[in-house]
Amino acid sequence: MEIMQLHKSPLFLKIIFIVSLAIIFFIGAITFKHITVLKKTSTWISKSYEVNIELERLLSHVKDAETGQRGYLLSKNKSFLKPYDDSNEEIKKSYKRVAELTVNSRAQQRNLKKLQYLISRHLNYLSKTLYLVESKGYNEKIVSTNLVTGKEAMDSIRVEIEEMITTQKNLLQYRQNDYNSTMNYTPLLIYLTLLITLILITIAFIKMNRDVVLLKNTVHTLSVAIEVNNLSEIIGNFGSWQLNLETGTYTFSDNQYRLLGCEPQSFEACAHEYLKFIHPDDLEILTEKTQNIKSHNILPPFTYRIIRENGEVRYLKSMGQIVTISSDNKTFIGTTRDITSEIDDQILTEERNRELESNNKELSAFNYIASHDLQEPLRKIETFISRLVSKDFNNISASGQQYVGSIQKSTNRMRVLIEDLLQFSRTNKTEKNVVNADLNYLLENAKHDLAQAIEEKKAIIQSNNLPTLHIIPFQIQQLFINIIGNSLKYSKKDVAPIIKLTYSQIVSNEEEFLPNTHHCYHKIAIEDNGIGFEQEYAKNIFVLFNRLHNKNEYQGTGIGLAICKKIVENHKGFITAKGNLGVGSQFNIYLPVE
Structure with missing residues (x-):
């Protein structure tokens, strides 16, 4: 039962809302991290391609320097030295760019230092050879030796660059695999994010729709209840009122106005206006009963009179109590009922009770008469008839004797009737x-x-x-x-x-x-x-x-x-x-x- 109540409580909805937000933020964070990793992986791949290209360019610049030197040696044409002269600057730029691109790779940085040494060594041999050739009386054997040494240095450079390219390709392959793996999970993660978001939105929509339907039904039920309450007040001849203890404002129902003989909401609902209808003799009683209404939790029932606008005097009975609508809002609710008919019935009942008491006294008097005054002459008649029969019965004519017998029977029946009536009367007594x-x-x-x-x-x-x-x-x-x-x-x-x-x-x-x-x-x-x-x-x-x-x-x-x-x-x-x-x-x- 408590679980059912929790399911319907606002706290449960707040918890669901917070959990939903937490899930969305969590999935969003994972997605953001995933996209960041994907972006970083993409950057690494781009750098790997650029490193390879730049290494190829660096090797090309070294080759250009060597080619220019050889062309000059063969033709003695200084125009061939232009590529040689330009290559130094280009080699520095390419080397610098490779160093920047591989700054996070220790292996490539080590290879790059070695490559720098080999390039410097190769360029030194190139410069030295040019210097020897331009000197007068140079030794061809020494020049030849320098050329051979330069060729070996060039071969070392090629090997080192190829090794760096291979290393970069391996790193590129690793990063490519990582990128592919990340790319494989990315659609699933995005789909999962969208799916969970859609589920949460659907659940929220269903819940909101249910709440809207429930709210609509509640409003309808409340509207019907209000109309039923208004109809009940009219049929029951009572009204209701409310006092907000925080703001001190009153609210009167429509029938509360009707009890006063006024049209609904025809004047402001307040104590000052209401007191205008109170009978002057009952004004003190009403003030005394309601003066401590804010400090008491209940208003005991009490009766007072009002004077309607048409001058009619009516009896009203009011009562009420405090209800707490929320932790910060206390309201005093009360009902007022027209009991004029009950008062009239009570007065009529008291009058009838007095009449009944009077009738009972008359009945008691009748019982006394029936038991004493009526039976006394009857006993005398029976006594005289008894003496007449015992003393003078034979002196009476036959018809007279018959009359005497009839009198005896009648008096006997009268006595039995009186006794039965007394018995019936005693049965009716309330004692x-x-x-x-x-x-x-x-x-x-x-x-x-x-x-x-x-x-x-x-x-x-x-x-x-x-x-x-x-x-x-x-x-x-x-x-x-x-x-x-x-x-x-x-x-x-x-x-x-x-x-x-x-x-x-x-x-x-x-x-x-x-x-x-x-x-x-x-x-x-x-x-x-x-x-x-x-x-x-x-x-x-x-x-x-x-x-x-x-x-x-x-x-x-x-x-x-x-x-x-x-x-x-x-x-x-x-x-x-x-x-x-x-x-x-x-x-x-x-x-x-x-």
Whole structure:
């Protein structure tokens, strides 16, 4: 991962650039050195040719001197002495030139010194012979001897010059070979230099092209991101701002202006202009919060009011923090959001909470009335009817006795209805003491409360081992009482009720009724063999005051199962009913696993 990041880093590009320059300079240096060697070799070859030519010229000048001397000796014509006289100067020039050309060759310098001696010796013999001939009474034998000696000196000169030419040819051959070798490698080196340069230029072009494409894509992405951010600010009803801590200059987004009720970029982005929109009562708060913005790394969220140009008051919430864009550039970025609707909703919620609190007080008063004031006259009616039946029932006519019975039944139903309403009201209360409770213990308490009805109907209640759950104990006990009581109430005539409670733990997607969240639930199924009901009424039986049977057929207020549903909802669970007319019914309770 670090290698991938290094490949994309600017440092990597700088390293590649420096290495490329180093390679180019290195190859350039080698090429320059190679060309210098080539030039030097070419110079040596030229000098070698020139040395040979100059040696040939030197030998020619010596021959000219000898030829002129012989011509004079034979003809006694002094015109033949002109080549002899001129040759001395020419010999010196040629010798000097050869000495200059062979200055770097020790062997040739040694040969050149020897050649100088031989030439001087030969010229001396030539001069001496001329002198003897021009003298009166010269000895021919001596002249002849000088001529022979001069010839020998000339032969020595030829041999020495040939030797020097041979040496120079060998050196020339060596330098020619070196030159040819250098010439053989020169095209390869130039081609290699061009190839490496071309490769580096190609790599640089490809990299630059990729960078340009990447830069283009980045610019496009950044442009889209800016537009998305602008659209997000409009949808989210917020704006953004920046403060360059080095220069002290501000930058406002377009929507920051819109929050103030102004057109984008309609005034200079600065603190002085912004403070003109602040509500006078909140100006001190804003100044206090932002006065140390340069020395703190964060601006905690705070709320203040502004007054738009049209006079509308809006609530804004700002926050921000410092970000370091580069080592020398720190910027404080912040966001400002319009929370006027939230403030209005909060005010509305507080008003509704006050109304709800008032309604709860009225409901508590109703509960008190229902539990005391309403039941008190009902108890008196029951007392008076009871005394009337015990003392004067026989003195009442038959129709009167029937009326008294109807009054007793009505007062009994009224008492049950009031008690059920109180029970439903208590279920709706928010006070919920959630603790770990054993369901087996709560079931036994429920059976104890229903003992008389169980005994009268000879009911059989079966259950497997129930777990200990985090619940509201008295509500779950009431749940058992209501559902088992419902099964007892709607049992078949002359058939002993059999009520079975089974427990299992399931996943939500295993049951069609539950949301498909893969959450685990405790499932408690309560099944009976009663009269059952049509499945189309499965949801209606949990509706408050809803009854499937006439009150003369089965007693009840239509509140018991509504209480059961409310209890299960208090535990964030679900309850369903499944009926089969004439066969029985089953209630399934699902409580979430915590």
